[in-house]
Amino acid sequence: MNPLRVGMIGYKFMGKAHSNAYRALPMFFPGALKPEMAVLCGRNEEAVQEAANHLGWREIVTDWRELVARDDIDLIDINAPSDAHKEIALAAARAGKHIFCEKPLALTLKDAREMLDAAEAAGVAHMVGFNYRFSPAVKLAKELVQSGRLGQIYHFRAWFLQDWILDPSFPLVWRLQKDVAGSGSHGDLGAHLIDLAHYLVGDIREVIGMSETFIKERPLAENMTGLSAKSSADAPKGPVTVDDATLFLARFANGALGSFEATRFAAGHRSTNAFEINGSLGSVKFDFERMNELEVYFTSDEADVQGFRRVLATDPAHAYAEAWWPPGHTIGFEHTFTHEMLELTSAIRERRQPVPSFREGVQCQAVLEAVERSVAERRWVDISEM
Amino acid sequence: MNPLRVGMIGYKFMGKAHSNAYRALPMFFPGALKPEMAVLCGRNEEAVQEAANHLGWREIVTDWRELVARDDIDLIDINAPSDAHKEIALAAARAGKHIFCEKPLALTLKDAREMLDAAEAAGVAHMVGFNYRFSPAVKLAKELVQSGRLGQIYHFRAWFLQDWILDPSFPLVWRLQKDVAGSGSHGDLGAHLIDLAHYLVGDIREVIGMSETFIKERPLAENMTGLSAKSSADAPKGPVTVDDATLFLARFANGALGSFEATRFAAGHRSTNAFEINGSLGSVKFDFERMNELEVYFTSDEADVQGFRRVLATDPAHAYAEAWWPPGHTIGFEHTFTHEMLELTSAIRERRQPVPSFREGVQCQAVLEAVERSVAERRWVDISEM
């Protein structure tokens, strides 16, 4: 079988994570369709060449249009800044390429729908980068919900807490600018929670939210790379145009109640991406800082030994585990991307849509925007309005 | 100094907790004003006599009016069902007795205000039973906030999760009936969270909430005692008229964002009463199931050893700790009541109002009702409306 020839746009945080996944895939999942790290694309020729060298890409280009136009590329991997997603994806679809796009799919629901329509019209495989679905412990949660072992779901509560911009002197990076990033903690962190809610519980019916920007102005950044940036002490300031924190309540179509919180102002939380599900027969708890673990409770346990079990999802009974290491030997953040690329390449080989596809990206975007509307209009918003 | 002569109305769950506190107070806080367990009051003469015998009350009466009228009683302790609080408290105030009243202060904000007015007019000491304030670990959280060691507060999130009525065959006890209990999880559990929010963060400005009764009908109970009850398999059913779960978002006057959840449908949570506070200089986390512990984070810790500290609040530096046992020797649920009674008796001796007084009870009731209104009218409600 021919390898899958990949052209990737972007080479910072997500570009590194994807590159690693492409390289790990054949090593740990030898039966999978093999990705070929063909062409890396970025605007700064020197920087993209250096990245290609150490990440292991064969060629580089500096114009994504050139990349999309090439005959020898099967998959376009988009991890450029969010405001570039749409244009690239539309072009890639037109060129008949399979598309992997990092989240958020687009800056607006309208754009996201346009991307989905284009990909569907082109008949290509399309996938959106909700990588947390691919943690073995999250897969276990999914299995417990889907099989009915947790019973009817009553509650889903989730929070994604970070603290990297807690310091008011942290500079105004692109993630804090609405025109580039779309939104702040909401689209960056909340989007992951919403996708997990969709994956684990089902459709959300209505929402009401609350947002805040605690630090209204920040020093302009002198240079940025990935998540970090520098600014001088006397740098001029500019306005922060995205939310520092967004919380919302939700009702699911199945009657469950949801509570969501995304913030970058939770001191001590480097990246707490956590949820809990309570059902009529049991509960599960997850925290990505301890991503190999799922806490599981069953009401059917004997009366004197009921309690949350700390399950280490590294046993042969757990998704992906046998591909890696013996039980008790944990994996990390980057492995979620390897599993994600396994789903993508498997879907392409099996000529089906990978999950989550742009459809799930659109579904997430609809909730994101419904929350934003609910914040702006101070009222409950039904997702069907969107 | 003369002891404080107590007449107590109610002798189930809270009655036992209060009795134990009165008993423990002179033993562990020998300098405190000594309560005299004088008269126990309840409607069922046989049951109240039996309770008086083992709880250690000198006399009994079966009519609270008789108790309130007695000359030889200084303090009326009200832990009868919620619907009786108001009438007793008004009579006690008229009779010039100091009053301790379990929460919720009353079934409505209007009633609560009437109680406060009466107690203030009578010039008596009045206190409401928000016992969780009196956990040493919560006191530590308060100290950290108040002293500024956590900086400006950005987030308060709290949840009180139980699972004792998860089984649909659990009977329709009085706590599930609106006319007696006032509300369900909201008034029973949420009230504690609201009080902790007031205590730790400050005034709440506006709220929006969501409520649900997952199990709409339950078998009628045959007999009840405290939290437990029995019903036969073929018992007729009656409607549950209170909420099984209530969640709400809040904005505090100081700009902090709040998230609250109270539910009796969280499988595996016997009584998780937990909160987290995030400030500009640090964070704290608390869970009453591990009530001796407070997790504390400071942004000022050295860069390589930043992390939440598990502080066991049993050191001499912690409130109440030296009165009990050496460091590392923990206390339990009931100790919060002993500390509560220490505050009450100290305030009476010092001729000041104890805290939390009926004023804090009213403040809590205002938020409870604002949330209920926001649920009913599906809109944000400003506390000043109440």
Next chain:
Amino acid sequence: MNPLRVGMIGYKFMGKAHSNAYRALPMFFPGALKPEMAVLCGRNEEAVQEAANHLGWREIVTDWRELVARDDIDLIDINAPSDAHKEIALAAARAGKHIFCEKPLALTLKDAREMLDAAEAAGVAHMVGFNYRFSPAVKLAKELVQSGRLGQIYHFRAWFLQDWILDPSFPLVWRLQKDVAGSGSHGDLGAHLIDLAHYLVGDIREVIGMSETFIKERPLAENMTGLSAKSSADAPKGPVTVDDATLFLARFANGALGSFEATRFAAGHRSTNAFEINGSLGSVKFDFERMNELEVYFTSDEADVQGFRRVLATDPAHAYAEAWWPPGHTIGFEHTFTHEMLELTSAIRERRQPVPSFREGVQCQAVLEAVERSVAERRWVDISEM
């Protein structure tokens, strides 16, 4: 039924714990034989009178011989310093009194045996104060072992870690003097571990140990009370004559392997009294700093949800729990003494020996001394040698 008239010798740390237990017993276990707090005994008249006042004892005496001789006393409770245990217990037995004696039973195995013989000859009830057996979570561990739910036991590992004398300037209190205390961490902390091992796993067959006194000299104390003491900066120093830490390995009669560690030099551990048991069908873990919890693992759990369960031993299925508070409402250190006194009074009423009796005290002392011998002679010591 007549109450059990108690005369207690000692009124510091343990005296307070016992007093509280005597007062709590009728309140929470109304069916139990009621202790009457009759006479408190101590050498300093003023101090003992003050203690009697706040702890709630009716009378005082300053000579324990006088106490033991009284007709109106049924039970002698000995919590005086360890070097006084033997003489008092022998006298109490001769006087036909039931005896409760704090651990360690005596300073030597020989003395302990003499005490057991005397008590058995007198036909009185005798009990030794291994209070940790009476934690509900420990009772659950015992039930799981005894019923076979953990299978054959392979491992018992236990450690009792404290840090209260970590500071070299902490003064030379009586617990650091061999002639009064018998031994240091070994007899104080290790004794509890050994008793738990006996209780949970069974007889120990042979041991080998290692001891150390890290700080050889300390300032002489100016005054002491309970665990605390003061010394001035220029106080003369005296030699520490007990062990700061003692570790030992053990083989149980049933083939299990044991590992024990007691130390007062474990920074950050105020009082970590913890053990783990591994059997062929499961494991349990316990830590007294979280005394309401037992972690439980079963090999028979379904393959994808195996993990240690955090069981909160506050459910009706757990020992003592229904006497206290609803599920999820925890108890503390002092409750172990109430349960201990419940066993004592129940045994007296039922005319049987309480457990643990002086027999278990002797058994523990035999292991303590075998370890000491193994340290001194640098060899394995068989318990049958003792």
Next chain:
Amino acid sequence: MNPLRVGMIGYKFMGKAHSNAYRALPMFFPGALKPEMAVLCGRNEEAVQEAANHLGWREIVTDWRELVARDDIDLIDINAPSDAHKEIALAAARAGKHIFCEKPLALTLKDAREMLDAAEAAGVAHMVGFNYRFSPAVKLAKELVQSGRLGQIYHFRAWFLQDWILDPSFPLVWRLQKDVAGSGSHGDLGAHLIDLAHYLVGDIREVIGMSETFIKERPLAENMTGLSAKSSADAPKGPVTVDDATLFLARFANGALGSFEATRFAAGHRSTNAFEINGSLGSVKFDFERMNELEVYFTSDEADVQGFRRVLATDPAHAYAEAWWPPGHTIGFEHTFTHEMLELTSAIRERRQPVPSFREGVQCQAVLEAVERSVAERRWVDISEM
């Protein structure tokens, strides 16, 4: 700079871990000397070819002698079964190759010393595979000890608990045969603990141990691969010739006390590799199942906020962290090997010995054998005897 041409012998569990490390090194540590995955060696041609294909090795050979003799190889990586280590290493040294050898270095101390001597005589770089040193959290523990931030070390306690052979029907794999594996839990798991003790605390002076083989006979295995194996229900049985569990006590040269336990019979522990260090100024705790975390305690913390901090070693202040992902994004088991290979390649480039070298391998082997002697002779053994 020319890449480092690697020839690797073995391709199962460790072979996969090493291959991944060679692959990841240039991607995440672009400044490092680049390993070239040149030749993979194994006896079964078909299997080794398949492994080479998916692990990414350029060529294969089936005779390690041929590999060692090649001119185009700079480094021999030995992860064949333990009984083959010595012969290969001696040949590699003679051929002037750098050598990486998995632990245990050899089956006996004598052999290990011979290997060290040969490597030193040849002037090549030599390293032994104690990968756990290379966890960022362990590096942090080392830094805290070395810098004096924990003060004088009093205690080191460590346990490596697994349960993969708990089932008596698990077959007699090579790791349970003394002639191939050298020892059981002791050499496999205990060796890691000993190395960590050397690394973190220093030289061990004397030891006394205890060993047990709980299951004396097991069914013969039909086929084996890595850690797993199959056997039929009616397979004949053979004797287990290694220890299932080994515990020992130790005194360090600096006066600290050590406690060590290695077992494969700890139900519920898939791979708990944990230690704790207590010093005069603080303590640290580590558990490899939560390998990104180090718990840290300082006696100098303010009196009311003393407690173990959960430090997530993913901040820029932590070793290796910036090469991977943003703070809060964890790494896994395999990353320890990447860091190990970073040390190896850095040492080769800098013309110094990597650490841990064969010297540390010999030092570990000396303690392993001293413990075995202490078990056999039932006495304390001084390491200088060895």
